[in-house]
Amino acid sequence: MPTKRQLFLSHVAQTSPYPMIVEVERAEGIFIYDVNGKRYYDMDSGFSVSSLGHRHPAVIMAIEDQLGKYLHTTVYGEHIQSPQIQFATQLSRLLNNRLQTVYYTNSGSEAVEVAIKAARKFTGRYGIISCRNAYHGSTLGAESLRSDIGYPSSFMPGMPGVSHIDFNAINQLEYITLETAAVILEPVQAEAGVILPKKDFLLKLRQRCHETGALLVLDEIQTGFGRTGSLFAFQQYQMEPDILLMAKAMGGGLPAGAAMSSSEILGCLADSPPLGHITTFGGHPSASPLLVPYSKC
Numbered sequence: 001m002p003t004k005r006q007l008f009l010s011h012v013a014q015t016s017p018y019p020m021i022v023e024v025e026r027a028e029g030i031f032i033y034d035v036n037g038k039r040y041y042d043m044d045s046g047f048s049v050s051s052l053g054h055r056h057p058a059v060i061m062a063i064e065d066q067l068g069k070y071l072h073t074t075v076y077g078e079h080i081q082s083p084q085i086q087f088a089t090q091l092s093r094l095l096n097n098r099l100q101t102v103y104y105t106n107s108g109s110e111a112v113e114v115a116i117k118a119a120r121k122f123t124g125r126y127g128i129i130s131c132r133n134a135y136h137g138s139t140l141g142a143e144s145l146r147s148d149i150g151y152p153s154s155f156m157p158g159m160p161g162v163s164h165i166d167f168n169a170i171n172q173l174e175y176i177t178l179e180t181a182a183v184i185l186e187p188v189q190a191e192a193g194v195i196l197p198k199k200d201f202l203l204k205l206r207q208r209c210h211e212t213g214a215l216l217v218l219d220e221i222q223t224g225f226g227r228t229g230s231l232f233a234f235q236q237y238q239m240e241p242d243i244l245l246m247a248k249a250m251g252g253g254l255p256a257g258a259a260m261s262s263s264e265i266l267g268c269l270a271d272s273p274p275l276g277h278i279t280t281f282g283g284h285p286s287a288s289p290l291l292v293p294y295s296k297c
């Protein structure tokens, strides 16, 4: 009889040659318990997902409440579903800026794809600039934003039109031009080693995007939902993006992501052609009632 470990290694696709192989029985708060009752401090918290801890009671309550009503009906822009409205309205009130409309996705990478497509369509431009050493996800578009040679070269050719600047390099902002559709970056570079923006970098970047008409996209997929001390990191830098990307902790443990922007920018995906970007499960009712718990924690 094969062990679960053997079945895991033979039948579940591996993402690295060195899996942790913790056989999870349950998880609560900051702890994971394995099948032998051994308790682990979950120091990676599912790669920035479990910011509220595992199975936070308010999260479980919100999910259970929703499961008693409906699980899935058409999610994208056809049916009026309270969890989607509640989350989007509450988030726009909390941010209280031009970011007032939410496009729901299932993951961070998909939110990045939404931003690239919306920026290209809205500006009618092609160029995308990202920062060296950034990580924005593993779909081909998001992967194409990476600069480190090893990763992109294995999967290339990727998406054309991408170029890079160094994070924090104010003297490279001149590479943002009238041909740039969007600049996409993390306000704090995460995978690159937790690199904070230097004083003025984000402000100068914001200014350059205004001057050239390029959209500024902030990837807060990892920094969002309280990880830097404010709901989103950009709120500490006296500026705001044109498009804000979120995922990971957003779903409280369920898969959820979003691109948030003005209705003008995101609205361009609805027309000419209609259904310019769609997703079968993005904004799933079980995964989008969860700002409620954030406000109670």
Ligand SMILES: Cc1ncc(COP(=O)(O)O)c(C=O)c1O
Residues within 6 Å of the ligand: 047, 107, 108, 109, 110, 135, 136, 137, 138, 186, 190, 191, 219, 220, 221, 222, 247, 248, 257
């Ligand atoms: C900054 C950043 N952007 C995007 C992503 C991709 O998100 P997902 O894995 O949900 O597709 C990640 C994931 O680690 C991330 O850290």
